[in-house]
Amino acid sequence: MPLFAEARRDLDSYIAARIPVVGLRTIEQPRAMRLVREAAGSPARAGLPFWVYTRATGLRDLRTNAPVNEDRSLTGAMEFAAAQFTGRAQATVVFVDPDDVSGDSPFTRHLSELARLADSNSGCLMLITDTPIWTGLLRLGMTLQLDLPDAEEMYTQITSFLGDHHGVVPIEWTEQDTRRAAEFLVGVTEAEAVNLLATIVAKGSVKREDVHLLARAKDRIFGDLAGLERVQVKEADRQIGGLATLRAWLRNKRELLESDLRGTGLRPPRGVLLVGVPGCGKSLSAKAISAEWRLPLYRLDLASILGKYVGESEGRLKDALETVDRISPCVLWIDEIEKGLAGQNDSTGVNRRLVGQFLFWLQESDSRSFVVATANDVRSLPPELFRKGRFDELFFVDLPDEADRREIIAMYYQRYVKVAPPQDLLDALVSMSEGFAGADLESALHDVGAMRHIRGEAAVTPAFVRDTFANTMPLSRTNPEQIEDIRAWGRDRAVPAGTPAPAPEPGGRGGRRILPQPGVGGGF
Template identity: 65%
Template sequence: MPNYADSLRHLDSYVSARVPVIALRTIEQQRALRLLREAAGRPSRSGMPFWIYTRATGLRDLRTHAAVHDDRSLTGAMEFAASQFAARANATVILVDPHDVASDTPAVRHIAELARLAENNMGSVVLVSDTPVWSGLQRLGMGLMLDLPDAEEMYGILSGFLTDHRGRFPIEWDEDDARRAAEFLSGATESECVNLMATVAAKGSVKKEDVLALAQAKDRIFSDITGLERIHLKDADYQVGGLTSLRTWLRRRNQLIHSDLRHSHLRPPRGVLLVGVPGCGKSLSAKAVAQEWQLPLYRLDMASIHGKYWGESEGNMRAALETADRVAPCVLWIDEIEKGLAGGAGEVTGVGQRVIGHFLFWLQESQSRSFVVATANDVRSLPPELLRKGRFDELFFVDLPDPEDRKEIITLYFGRYLGKDPEPAELDRLVDLSEGFAGSDIESALHDVGAEALLDGGVENLRPSFVQDTFANTVPMIRVNPERIEEIRAWGRERAVPAGRSSLSSAPGATTPGRRILLMGD
């Protein structure tokens, strides 16, 4: 993807070669016009006329902004251009956002005839548009894509803003802060970058912590995105019991995702795949990551990705992932990924495989700071290529909590629903009663206790044994479907890193094969 300097170099070569049609595609009109003025301002082109047409101003001289034609319509501008192309050499006419250049229309045919006339006398027609140009017109010349500012150009924009405002209010940022902010703003336009910085600076200072605030402010630009659902977090979403190894690993990835990687060959963390027993905290972990890292959370809605028309699903997936790159840094949550990416054995259209292909290519090649947290219950339905090392940074298995994890989870939900910590003896008894419980089973039981306490006028009015009776009467999933749960756990024992502090327990009499071990640098 060419940045501003590369685009200017290409544009210079096209203008020098007198290419009859130059299609400049961009969503940043003002940045494109600055590019054109810079190209037209070369000393070697001082004798070459450049005119520009916009709907608001009509036809004007690109350098002096002086009006050159009274008719402000596109037709009037093209008639003037035709007369100039016939009368003089090396003339250039720039048409900004002409109507509907993507299809074969009479107006586009008129522009094509104008380009052929220009070609006869070394003239050029430059089209500035945010849509592709009709192929019949594009074949008459060359195309150029002015992409969004990269991190280096964004750093220059930020540095210019900070330089202009130093001395007017306190600015704590140094070069490293500006570099981090530039990476966070990748995917934004130049005007969005300036607006975001002005919003941050409006409080009268620019502090160190505003680097993250800038990333959060950027998130508000993208409030309505097809295929991506913005998840607004509550304080409770930060709290996760157990999963010690996973939480330790995520803390280290947090350091990496906020690090300056320009001088290394490292890429930002790609993400984690969480598989395991339902109800043990996989989805909650995605929310906790976003909350702890202070990044926006988006859910990739696979239901809205799949369409009924040919190519629609693939296009929706591609657009959603491109948007994820733009909103980065963010956490991208894909819940029950197997339901959206698994290709059925009876599928004959190949849509599932193409959607998987787009996702895997993005997962492998994207350099944005979009951290994927994908969860799966039925991992057998996932395509094998998704589990290959290098797609996700790590594959964790979320098992039923062990006694220490259950103690942590019980204490967490006891405080949330009953407003106090359990007595030590009671806590030990509840840990014993919750053998085989998933985290959701423990939360459900204590939620019921909290509801009863509210109806009875307070926790003090509950009979002492009510909490224990509630736990004793709760039937966990492992007792409802033991074969299915043990099958899931057997898969996780052999193929994934345990998310908890201890290795997975086996069914009585079962042999436990060698486990993968999570290695840390410290």
């Protein structure tokens, strides 16, 4: 059931039961007022009086908007409410954003007295506020939370808005486009959604590609996010070499992420955990996914989450993850997750609580936020992180094989040297680069491109390129024990992100295998 309809049902029951005080918590006052007016407009309540007080308009009749008296002060409105609750039955007075009601104060105690007067004569005191309500007041009644519109409400809002503009401007959106736009707008207020749609219509047409404008506009609304860093993705980040199995798997996940899952029992894809050798494309994958899927990329900085006070770290992580739900659909990148969630030597218990909080969100959240977490020292991660149902899959990113190195070298040669490499030179570089990570290949070809920029094309001879590769010392040679240790772990415990390994010999022990999937090409 849509959130607005559910809140309307609950409010109807509270009014019918003559609950003496009803707290309606929301950041959308206009939407809350529409909710109250719909409840008051029920034919069964035609004879019941409803008044509403706001700071700007004073006290007015809720249905006719006629002013009640010239005194616009809050004190005058409270005196009027006391008189009505004393002198007539079943009166309802609504206060919109009154003074601070979160703590024990003379004002909240005054409201408590009004609630008791209302209770004595079947009246109702209703408070619309965006802050918590003092428990001493809430014990006299009930509270109701009006959350931001969900995707179904947004779809209805968009359909209504576009319907008002049919025949006025050309509209190319299909129902699927409208559903996609509704998913993008989840997390903003109804007023913000209307403003964003009006901005698109003001261009003079509504084109299919405008759906993605909503994601960028929504991103500007959430420009200052505690614990989250907005990562600007370049067009070049769309390209990535190797990792064929991972790319095919992500292609299917993208289709699921963009699908209409209503009535299927399915949930949007949760994310992927990438472990493996440093410099082999784990972090680059997060940027590539964001660029290819045309979704904003946010980096969760676990170091900034940690605080020095008890409960501070947990509160910051909770706020950050709630914000991720609001800004979805998005890609959430957690780089070197082991540095924030490791905790084997943590005596305070903070890391264990952060792990529990993160895993609960990862499993229970139904937002379309796709998590890309990377790890190098995977042994320091808590074992519950690997349980099926948290991340959709665990991939191991190994050193690129010959085919992957060929693709990566050709890609970076084209990017930095501005031409395709000669075939004989490409063959030589692939042979020379055994044990190179993707970052090593990029670094070597960046040096080649820098020489071309400084000395001109004539300086970039095949001999110079081969010498550059020969002088590059990869991590697999400077620290072979560590790299081999990582590779030994990944072969048996994770799906290979690159070209699947051949089947093991009968009776032999092989690592995890994944069937090749069709449609592997450039990008994700």
